[in-house]
Amino acid sequence: MRSLFDRMLIDPFNRLADQSAHVVPILIMVLVTLIIGGFLAFVARWLTYRLLQAARFDRLVQRTGFSSMIERTGVFRSPSDLGARFVQALVWLFVILFALTAADTPATAGLVLRFVEYIPNMIAAGLVLLLGAVVSRMIARSALLAAVNAQWPAARLIAGGVRILVMTLAVVIALEQLHIGSLPLLVAFAIVFAGIVFALAIAFGLGARDMARQWLEAKVRHSVAEEEVFRHL
Amino acid sequence: MDELFPNELKARLEQIREADIVVGIPSYNNARTIGHVVRAVSVGLAKYFPANRSVIVNSDGGSKDKTQDVVMQAESGADDLLLVSHPVHGSYRISTPYHGVPGKGSAFRTIFAVAHHLKAKACVVVDSDLRSITPGWIELLARPVLEHGYDYIAPYYHRHKYDGTITNGIIYPMTRTLYGKSVRQPIGGEFGFSGSLAGRYLEKDVWDTDVARFGIDIWMTVTAIAEGFRVGQAYLGAKLHDAKDPGADLTSMFRQVVGSFFRLMESYEGIWKSVNSFEQVPMFGFPFEVGVEPLTVNTDRMIQAAQQGVADLREIYSSFLSPQTLVDLTTYVHRNGQGFHIPDRLWVRMIYEAAIAFRYRTLDRDHLLQSLVPLYLGRTASFVLEVTESNASQVEERIEQLGQVFESEKSYLAQRWDAARKENLHAQPV
Numbered sequence: 005m006r007s008l009f010d011r012m013l014i015d016p017f018n019r020l021a022d023q024s025a026h027v028v029p030i031l032i033m034v035l036v037t038l039i040i041g042g043f044l045a046f047v048a049r050w051l052t053y054r055l056l057q058a059a060r061f062d063r064l065v066q067r068t069g070f071s072s073m074i075e076r077t078g079v080f081r082s083p084s085d086l087g088a089r090f091v092q093a094l095v096w097l098f099v100i101l102f103a104l105t106a107a108d109t110p111a112t113a114g115l116v117l118r119f120v121e122y123i124p125n126m127i128a129a130g131l132v133l134l135l136g137a138v139v140s141r142m143i144a145r146s147a148l149l150a151a152v153n154a155q156w157p158a159a160r161l162i163a164g165g166v167r168i169l170v171m172t173l174a175v176v177i178a179l180e181q182l183h184i185g186s187l188p189l190l191v192a193f194a195i196v197f198a199g200i201v202f203a204l205a206i207a208f209g210l211g212a213r214d215m216a217r218q219w220l221e222a223k224v225r226h227s228v229a230e231e232e233v234f235r236h237l
Numbered sequence: 238m239d240e241l242f243p244n245e246l247k248a249r250l251e252q253i254r255e256a257d258i259v260v261g262i263p264s265y266n267n268a269r270t271i272g273h274v275v276r277a278v279s280v281g282l283a284k285y286f287p288a289n290r291s292v293i294v295n296s297d298g299g300s301k302d303k304t305q306d307v308v309m310q311a312e313s314g315a316d317d318l319l320l321v322s323h324p325v326h327g328s329y330r331i332s333t334p335y336h337g338v339p340g341k342g343s344a345f346r347t348i349f350a351v352a353h354h355l356k357a358k359a360c361v362v363v364d365s366d367l368r369s370i371t372p373g374w375i376e377l378l379a380r381p382v383l384e385h386g387y388d389y390i391a392p393y394y395h396r397h398k399y400d401g402t403i404t405n406g407i408i409y410p411m412t413r414t415l416y417g418k419s420v421r422q423p424i425g426g427e428f429g430f431s432g433s434l435a436g437r438y439l440e441k442d443v444w445d446t447d448v449a450r451f452g453i454d455i456w457m458t459v460t461a462i463a464e465g466f467r468v469g470q471a472y473l474g475a476k477l478h479d480a481k482d483p484g485a486d487l488t489s490m491f492r493q494v495v496g497s498f499f500r501l502m503e504s505y506e507g508i509w510k511s512v513n514s515f516e517q518v519p520m521f522g523f524p525f526e527v528g529v530e531p532l533t534v535n536t537d538r539m540i541q542a543a544q545q546g547v548a549d550l551r552e553i554y555s556s557f558l559s560p561q562t563l564v565d566l567t568t569y570v571h572r573n574g575q576g577f578h579i580p581d582r583l584w585v586r587m588i589y590e591a592a593i594a595f596r597y598r599t600l601d602r603d604h605l606l607q608s609l610v611p612l613y614l615g616r617t618a619s620f621v622l623e624v625t626e627s628n629a630s631q632v633e634e635r636i637e638q639l640g641q642v643f644e645s646e647k648s649y650l651a652q653r654w655d656a657a658r659k660e661n662l663h664a665q666p667v
Contacts, residue, residue, distance in 0.1 A: 063660070066556075142601070145553070145601075145604055146604070148549065148550070149550070149553075149604060149607040149608060150607075152542075152545055152546055152549050152550060152611060153487075153488045153542075153607060153610050153611070155538070155541065155542055155545060157545075159545070159549045160549050
């Protein structure tokens, strides 16, 4: 007959020891994985930075005009720094996934599976955002040049508006890819945008009707007059 | 090349078989003026080339105003003349739509193909909106080719001092500097050329580019010079043309002409780098003083355009102009009224730096060319303010001075061009 002492103290302690014997190696392994992974991530960042510097990546990106945008964030020193930190983040992601897999519990296994299944959506969203950034920049620049060459005073405002519009659409599509509720954002955007256009139309139509007429008349007369008197070729 | 011809044109060419001279007239909604041009050409052919078989080809871009009908129905005009020699063959007349990208270059391509098909010895092209064309123009443009062994005859006109500002400010001095031939009107619009040069033009794969549009004129001139064809020019008097030029808005015209010129710098890099001086091109015809139509220019509006451009497009300019050029530009462009001035050296450096950026695609080429328009307007305003009180010969001297600056800065161009190439090579991803 086992004593009360054994049942109250020794047995729980043994059970704890058994469970600890199962968990502690896993925890140690996760910890070691994270330490080594962290070191690897740091090395990957350092190597990537050196490689990008050697390849004059900063100069290449400078041509696309993204350099100033990256530097303006105040987080990254240069495009090479951004690239290196991105690689570091990727390595960290894989290390964490590896560590979770090593834990080998139903909860972590489910988490890893869901995360792996989610990766294509993340890639698609990332690509959409990247494409949106490039396209919005190109379209905004085209709008800016067209507005400047037409001598519209609010050229930069127009270009900025175009850029925000295109980028918002890209964000909505990216959120859609990530299965994050994008409908409220889209609706909010549509309401605000339509509201702005409507307000401008009313303001221009009521408040500046005469100015609009005069401006159009002057524009038509002016362009005809200029065509008639001046040839460039 | 026959794929360029509609069936009707093919049949017509089979009838004609061969010709000595082909005169091409590109058109688009020019019913109002083309009749006069066709009559002048017909008389010119009858009067000066009575013994030659000749064909007038109207290459039309789908006119809605019965331009083609006007061409076919225009009287020859030769019946009213007292001719010493009567035409042996007469001249054939063709009006056909062209294929390809809508534009003057595509219209010319069809004319080249007709000349090539008919084995023409000489080909002349004239604009369809000309009011000052005379029968003598045909002789001046065709005879040096037919009888003196020239391959390319560019026009030489008297123009108003404010007219032809892309020619005077960029194309003429730069063509002279880079290719070593002083052709005063390289994008004049009227040209004479040999059948062999027409064949050479057809061999080129450029018909999907701006050459198919307004880039055609400079492309023809530079190709002829750079490929060693014998080049001359003919004095035609004054050029007066219809006030309205369909589709000719400044930005696209500037983009097409300057873009084509920059693209040619890429194609003929080896040629222009080896040229160290320029020579005068032989002139045909008898130069005489002519009156030109008065022009008025709104310099205030141009200055505003330049100032707005420098303020709003600073980010774009900083991507292809050197820091010093950008500083100079900002300094000069913000002076108002009569004090507004863009010096020659600054202008030349901006153009050269833009050419380098175009070559190495520092930014989107279309954006680059569009961004030059405000600078061009600023420079034009500066030039107009400078020559307000000058007479024609003083203006000509002023343009010569600009040409000299283009020449003296050519080493700057070559040096920066090579430096950009090295940078570009190093910047390739490993």
